[in-house]
Amino acid sequence: MNVNKHLDTIMKDLFNQANRDQIITDDEYILIQSIEIEIDNYIAGLEYALEDGVIDADERDNLQHLVERIHNKAIDVANADGIIDKDEENLIIVLKDVLSIYLS
Numbered sequence: 001m002n003v004n005k006h007l008d009t010i011m012k013d014l015f016n017q018a019n020r021d022q023i024i025t026d027d028e029y030i031l032i033q034s035i036e037i038e039i040d041n042y043i044a045g046l047e048y049a050l051e052d053g054v055i056d057a058d059e060r061d062n063l064q065h066l067v068e069r070i071h072n073k074a075i076d077v078a079n080a081d082g083i084i085d086k087d088e089e090n091l092i093i094v095l096k097d098v099l100s101i102y103l104s
Contacts, residue, residue, distance in 0.1 A: 003043055006102040010095075011036060017094040018087065027078070028087055034077040035095060038070040042103060067103050071096060 014035060018028040045066050049059035074095055078088035 010098045013098050017091055031077050035074050038073050042066040
């Protein structure tokens with residue numbers, strides 16, 4: 001698994017979604033930044049899990065928790081102003097899709 005390639009693909013997909021209307025709003029940019037931070041946390045957890053060359057059940061559960069955390073944090077950030085607008089909702093949908101493809 002090439003984690004950096006997956007990270008690049010995830011971020012590219014998110015930026016492409018945000019830019020579909022030719023405008024990346026401040027809210028979209030903040031949301032994407034928060035997602036990138038959480039993905040970095042996932043990668044750190046993955047690197048730790050791979051230190052011994054084997055991902056055991058506890059490590060697999062932790063990684064799954066980190067994936068869920070990425071999604072939940074995105075919702076929290078999008079809803080920080082009390083409103084998840086259509087652009088933020090679309091980013092969260094794309095995020096859910098790419099997480100299921102690349103980090104599950």
